[in-house]
Amino acid sequence: xxxxxxxxxxxxxxxxxxxxxxxxxxxxxxxxxxxxxxxxxxxxxxxxxxxxxxxxxxxxxxxxxxxxxxxxxxxxxxxxxxxxxxxxxxxxxxxxxxxxxxxxxxxxxxxxxxxxxxxxxxxxxxxxxxxxxxxxxxxxxxxxxxxxxxxxxxxxxxxxxxxxxxxxxxxxxxxxxxxxxxxxxxxxxxxxxxxxxxxxxxxxxxxxxxx
Amino acid sequence: xxxxxxxxxxxxxxxxxxxxxxxxxxxxxxxxxxxxxxxxxxxxxxxxxxxxxxxxxxxxxxxxxxxxxxxxxxxxxxxxxxxxxxxxxxxxxxxxxxxxxxxxxxxxxxxxxxxxxxxxxxxxxxxxxxxxxxxxxxxxxxxxxxxxxxxxxxxxxxxxxxxxx
Numbered sequence: 001x002x003x004x005x006x007x008x009x010x011x012x013x014x015x016x017x018x019x020x021x022x023x024x025x026x027x028x029x030x031x032x033x034x035x036x037x038x039x040x041x042x043x044x045x046x047x048x049x050x051x052x053x054x055x056x057x058x059x060x061x062x063x064x065x066x067x068x069x070x071x072x073x074x075x076x077x078x079x080x081x082x083x084x085x086x087x088x089x090x091x092x093x094x095x096x097x098x099x100x101x102x103x104x105x106x107x108x109x110x111x112x113x114x115x116x117x118x119x120x121x122x123x124x125x126x127x128x129x130x131x132x133x134x135x136x137x138x139x140x141x142x143x144x145x146x147x148x149x150x151x152x153x154x155x156x157x158x159x160x161x162x163x164x165x166x167x168x169x170x171x172x173x174x175x176x177x178x179x180x181x182x183x184x185x186x187x188x189x190x191x192x193x194x195x196x197x198x199x200x201x202x203x204x205x206x207x208x209x210x211x
Numbered sequence: 212x213x214x215x216x217x218x219x220x221x222x223x224x225x226x227x228x229x230x231x232x233x234x235x236x237x238x239x240x241x242x243x244x245x246x247x248x249x250x251x252x253x254x255x256x257x258x259x260x261x262x263x264x265x266x267x268x269x270x271x272x273x274x275x276x277x278x279x280x281x282x283x284x285x286x287x288x289x290x291x292x293x294x295x296x297x298x299x300x301x302x303x304x305x306x307x308x309x310x311x312x313x314x315x316x317x318x319x320x321x322x323x324x325x326x327x328x329x330x331x332x333x334x335x336x337x338x339x340x341x342x343x344x345x346x347x348x349x350x351x352x353x354x355x356x357x358x359x360x361x362x363x364x365x366x367x368x369x370x371x372x373x374x375x376x
Contacts, residue, residue, distance in 0.1 A: 049223040049262075059223075059239030060354050062369055067312060145312040149369050152239015153352025156223065156262065157311045160242070160323055163262055163278065165270050167224070 006170070011044045013205050014172050017131060018042030022174035022189050024130035025080075025123045029187070032119060033093040035178050037185075042174040052155060052169055056081055056188060059152025064102065066120025067154065069142040070128065074135070074200045076193035077158035080124050084148070086185045091115050102148065117146045127189055135204040158192050165195045218356070221245075224278035226259035228290050229359060236356035240307035242324035244280070244331050244347070247304045247357045247364055248287055248340065250296035256359040257287045263323070264330030280330035288338060303335050304364045304376060305345035306355045324348065344376040 006014070022039050030037040045055065053059040064087035066080045082090065088102050091112050102112060121144045132139040147154050162169055172191040193201060219229050221237040229235040231254035237245050240260070249256035259277065266279040276282040292298050308328035328347045335342060346353070346366050354367040363375045 050225075053223070053239065147311055147350075149311070150239040150241070150352035150354065152223070153241030153309065153311055156239075156241045156243055160263070163224070164268050167275055167278075 006044070006046070010202060010207060013202065013207055014044045014170070015042045017134065017201070018044070018172040018174040018189070018191060020134045021127040021131045021191065022176055025127040025189065026176045028122050028126040029176060029178070029185070032122065033090065033178060033185075035093070037176055037178045040175045040177065042172055045171045045173060046168055047171060048168055049156070049159060049163075052159075052171060053152050055171070055173065055190075056151050056155075057083075059150060061151045062149065063151050063154065064116060064146070064148045065151075065154045066117065066124055066144050066146050067157065068124055068144045071140045071142060072138040074137045074139060074193060074197035074204075075161070076191060076197050077161075078124055078127060078141075078192075079155070079158065079188070079190040080120050080127075081151075081188040081190065082185065086187065087116055087148075090119055090185055094119060113146065117144065120144055120146060123187070124189075127191075131191075135201060137200060137204050155190075158190075161194045162192065170198070221258050221260050223260055224262045224275055226257065226277050226283055226287050226290075228255065228257040228287070228294055229357075230255045230294070231359045234356055234358050236354065238354045240353045240355065241309055241311045242307070242327060244305060244307040244324075244327045245353070245355045246280075246284060246287070246331055246335075247355075248284075248291055248301050249304075249357070249359060249362055250291065250300045251302070251359075251362045252300060253296050254359040255291060255294055255296045256357050256362075257291045258355075258357060259283045259287045261327055261331060264326045280327060281334050284331065284334040284338065288340075299339075301338075301340045302362075303340050303342045304357070305331060305342060305347055306353050306364065306366055306376070308347040309349050309351055309353070311350055311352070346374070346376050 026037045218234045235258045237260045244261045246259045261280045308324040310324045356365045
């Protein structure tokens with residue numbers, strides 16, 4: 001089976017995974033910034049590498065990303081992606097300091113970086129634990145890595161396993177919003193299971209992967 | 212002399228060639244390597260955005276040859292020669308090959324940036340193409356743009372001044 005051929009039933013199952021993970025993360029985010037946080041219906045996209053960069057604004061777009069690998073029975077990669085403005089907003093909400101300039105001082109604001117890393121840690125951790133509970137698959141996160149750089153440079157790191165097998169990636173993309181104002185947080189969770197993980201995820205959910 | 216200058220954009224695991232006065236660029240190189248080959252007398256250049264070092268890694272029965280250093284570079288050379296470049300005049304400039312994240316895993320995939328650079332150097336050596344300059348390694352993303360007229364490679368990094376090599 002070419003792994004990028006998904007039935008609509010399988011896509012629904014992957015969408016549900018995104019839903020459950022991001023739902024839990026949205027709750028955590030809400031507690032962190034003490035504001036209401038909504039989420040959008042997840043989308044499951046089968047995209048080429050270049051299209052993947054376009055999903056978050058192009059390869060050169062500068063983003064703040066917390067990234068970790070999933071080890072265990074269904075390996076994969078999870079990204080939590082914020083624009084620079086969103087990251088600054090999140091930091092100022094969490095520290096009660098209204099103004100942070102992430103790109104100034106060559107990323108030397110240790111407090112800001114550490115706050116962002118911890119927020120990413122909490123959010124991605126809650127995403128993953130919901131996922132693991134739901135599927136009953138053993139998943140352990142690696143240490144989260146924070147990087148503020150071009151989207152293309154960051155996202156290809158998650159493509160490496162996949163790129164030996166396919167020229168397309170299956171991305172489960174969920175946005176969470178805190179949008180009482182225009183200036184808010186619209187975080188993207190991208191979950192990229194490794195190709196071999198799809199049959200395991202489908203099996204765990206009781207879906208025949210050859211359907 | 213009213214020529215319009217266009218910029219040819221090369222995607223991930225892709226390659227293309229360009230002739231003056233046009234420019235060629237690729238965005239967001241992380242562990243990938245941007246390989247520029249050029250013939251300065253003919254003002255022709257090619258750019259390859261290499262994702263992985265070696266096509267023996269593939270688990271696909273048919274694969275995109277532009278993805279791997281060992282297959283992409285010879286194709287780029289051939290395209291340049293077909294477009295009128297002299298093979299013996301070709302020179303190379305490299306950028307990319309960063310290590311974006313420090314993993315504590317024993318998988319070889321973690322060193323992919325340096326391995327990409329080594330693979331590109333090897334295949335260029337094999338083809339007797341000298342590397343004039345390079346900006347590789349570190350943990351930063353790069354956007355690069357080459358001008359066949361000046362043979363300069365412009366490199367942009369986050370939060371840094373643009374540099375030329």
